[in-house]
Amino acid sequence: MIDRILHIIIGFSVAVACPLSLSSQASSNQPNVVIIYGDDVGYGDVGAYGSKQIPTPHIDALAARGLQFTDGHCPAATCSPSRFSMLTGIHGFRANVRILAPNAPLAIPVDTYTIADLFKDAGYKTAVIGKWHLGLGSKESPANWNGEVKPGPLEIGFDYSFLLPSTNDRVPCVYLEDYNVVNYDPNDPIYVGSNAKQVNRPGSTEYPDGKTNREAMTYYQSSHGHNHSVINGIGRIGYMSGGKAALWDDETMADVFVDKARDYITRHKDEPFFLFFSSQDIHVPRAPHPRFQGKTELGYRGDAMVQFDWSVGQIIDALKANGLLENTLVTFSSDNGPTYDDGYVDGTSAKTSTVNNDRDHYAAGPYRGGKYQIYEGGTRVPLIISWPGNIQTGTSDALVNQIDFLHSFATLLELDLPEGAAVDSRNTLDAFLGSSEQGLPFMIEEAANAVALRKDNWKYIEFHASKYKPKPGAPELYDLSEDIAEANNVIKNYPEIAELLKTQLHTLQHSGKIR
Numbered sequence: 105m106i107d108r109i110l111h112i113i114i115g116f117s118v119a120v121a122c123p124l125s126l127s128s129q130a131s132s133n134q135p136n137v138v139i140i141y142g143d144d145v146g147y148g149d150v151g152a153y154g155s156k157q158i159p160t161p162h163i164d165a166l167a168a169r170g171l172q173f174t175d176g177h178c179p180a181a182t183c184s185p186s187r188f189s190m191l192t193g194i195h196g197f198r199a200n201v202r203i204l205a206p207n208a209p210l211a212i213p214v215d216t217y218t219i220a221d222l223f224k225d226a227g228y229k230t231a232v233i234g235k236w237h238l239g240l241g242s243k244e245s246p247a248n249w250n251g252e253v254k255p256g257p258l259e260i261g262f263d264y265s266f267l268l269p270s271t272n273d274r275v276p277c278v279y280l281e282d283y284n285v286v287n288y289d290p291n292d293p294i295y296v297g298s299n300a301k302q303v304n305r306p307g308s309t310e311y312p313d314g315k316t317n318r319e320a321m322t323y324y325q326s327s328h329g330h331n332h333s334v335i336n337g338i339g340r341i342g343y344m345s346g347g348k349a350a351l352w353d354d355e356t357m358a359d360v361f362v363d364k365a366r367d368y369i370t371r372h373k374d375e376p377f378f379l380f381f382s383s384q385d386i387h388v389p390r391a392p393h394p395r396f397q398g399k400t401e402l403g404y405r406g407d408a409m410v411q412f413d414w415s416v417g418q419i420i421d422a423l424k425a426n427g428l429l430e431n432t433l434v435t436f437s438s439d440n441g442p443t444y445d446d447g448y449v450d451g452t453s454a455k456t457s458t459v460n461n462d463r464d465h466y467a468a469g470p471y472r473g474g475k476y477q478i479y480e481g482g483t484r485v486p487l488i489i490s491w492p493g494n495i496q497t498g499t500s501d502a503l504v505n506q507i508d509f510l511h512s513f514a515t516l517l518e519l520d521l522p523e524g525a526a527v528d529s530r531n532t533l534d535a536f537l538g539s540s541e542q543g544l545p546f547m548i549e550e551a552a553n554a555v556a557l558r559k560d561n562w563k564y565i566e567f568h569a570s571k572y573k574p575k576p577g578a579p580e581l582y583d584l585s586e587d588i589a590e591a592n593n594v595i596k597n598y599p600e601i602a603e604l605l606k607t608q609l610h611t612l613q614h615s616g617k618i619r
C-alpha cells in the first residue's frame with residue numbers, strides 16, 4: 105500500500121521534472137505516413153485482437169508486419185474531441201470540443217498547429233480523405249454549401265481534402281472536394297440547418313421529414329433521433345434541401361474513399377506524403393455495399409467491418425503497387441470504442457452484445473463500456489503501427505495514445521514543435537516503433553461526462569454534469585492489474601491513492617498543458 109502511494113508520488117515528480125528526450129531511433133526520417141482511422145471500431149472487432157466472428161485478414165496482416173498495441177488509446181470516447189486531439193495534440197476538454205452538429209463551424213482555430221502542418225513543414229504533401237466531423241466554415245461566416253466551403257482542412261495544413269463533411273448519419277449528405285461540393289448543381293441549391301422550415305427553400309429539392317414521414321425510412325427505421333431529412337431511405341440528423349445530383353450513395357461510400365486514396369497515393373508516389381484516411385465504417389448508418397452484406401453472422405455492423413478491412417487491404421495494395429510499402433509508416437486505429445444501436449434499427453443490438461451471448465462477439469474485447477463511456481472500452485481501441493524494416497514486430501503492452509502522434513512524428517522528422525504547440529502531445533516515438541516497452545507514465549482519458557487519470561495500475565474517474573446526466577456520479581477507482589474489466593470500484597479501500605490521483609488530474613487539467 106505505502107509502496108503504491110510512493111510509486112505514484114515518485115512517478116509523478118519524475119514525469120514533471122524530466123525534459124523530453126528528442127532523440128530518434130528511426131533509420132529513415134522521411135517515410136510516407138498513412139493514418140487509417142476507423143469510426144466506432146472496438147478493441148474486439150478485429151481478428152488480431154480476438155474477434156472470431158468478423159474476418160479481418162488485411163488488418164491482421166498489417167498487425168503481423170507491424171506492432172500491435174494492447175493498451176493503445178484514442179484521446180476521447182467520441183468522435184469530434186478524439187479527432188481534434190489527434191490532429192492538434194491538445195485535449196478536447198481544453199477547447200470544449202463536443203460532438204459537432206451538422207452545420208458546426210471548424211472546431212480547430214486556423215492558427216492552431218496541427219499534425220498536417222507538421223508534415224507540411226517537413227516538405228510532405230498532405231491529404232485527408234473521408235469523414236471529417238470537425239466542422240467547416242466559421243462562426244462569423246457559416247459554411248456556404250453553394251459557394252466555397254471554408255475554412256476547413258485546407259486552412260489547417262492539408263493540401264487536399266475529399267470529405268464526408270460531418271458524419272454519415274448527418275446532413276449534408278454530399279461529398280466535398282477541397283472547397284466544393286462534388287457534382288454540385290447550381291439549379292438545386294443546398295441548404296443545411298436544424299430546422300425543416302428554415303431549409304426547405306423554393307427551387308431546391310425537398311426531402312421527406314422523418315418526423316412526419318416515418319415510412320420514408322425504407323433502408324431501416326431510426327430507433328432514436330435520426331429522424332430529420334430522410335435521404336436514400338435513411339433518416340439523418342439535421343435537415344437539408346437541394347443537392348439531389350450531389351447526394352452520396354451510402355453503399356458505395358467505401359469504394360469512393362478507396363478510389364480517392366488509391367489515386368492520391370499513385371499521384372504522390374515520388375514525393376513524401378501524409379494521408380489521413382478516415383473511414384465512415386463502422387459508424388451508423390451501417391450500409392455496406394451489397395457485396396459485403398451477409399459476410400458475417402452479425403448483421404450490418406459486422407459486415408461494415410468486413411468492408412473496412414477490405415478498404416485497408418486496398419490502401420496496402422496501392423502502396424505495394426507503387427513500390428511504397430517499405431517506405432510507408434501505416435497506423436490503424438479507431439476514433440472511439442464500439443456501440444451497437446446508435447440510432448437505427450439495423451439489428452445490431454440483438455446480435456452483438458457485450459454480455460455473453462451465443463454469437464460470442466465482444467466488440468470492446470475484455471473491456472467495460474464503449475463509445476461515450478469513460479471505461480476502458482471507450483478509448484482502448486485497436487492500434488497497429490506498421491513500417492516494414494523499421495519497427496519491432498509483435499505486440500506491445502506500452503500505454504500509448506494517438507494524441508502523441510504529433511510530437512512523436514515531430515521527433516521522427518527531427519523537427520522542433522513551435523512554442524506553445526500541441527501542449528498535450530508527448531514524444532513516445534520509441535514506444536510507437538517498439539524500441540521501448542516504456543509507454544506513458546500517466547494519461548488522461550476523456551468521455552462526454554467524465555475524465556479519468558490512468559497511472560501505473562490505477563484508474564481514477566471523475567464524473568461531471570452532462571446534457572444526459574445532469575447529476576454526476578461519485579468518483580471511482582479501479583485497480584486494472586487485478587480488474588481489467590473495471591468491475592470493482594475500490595475507492596473506499598484506497599482513499600489516499602484516489603486523493604493523489606485526483607490532485608494530479610486537477611493539476612494537469614488546470615495547468616493548461618501536459619508537457
Ligand code: NG6
Nearest residue numbers: 182183184203271273328329446447
Ligand atoms: C450522437 C448521436 C449518434 C452519433 C453520435 C456521434 C443521437 C441520439 N445520437 O449524438 O447517433 O451520431 O452523436 O458519433 O442523435 S461520433 O462517432 O461521430 O462521435
Ligand code: CA
Nearest residue numbers: 143144183439
Ligand atoms: Ca466515432
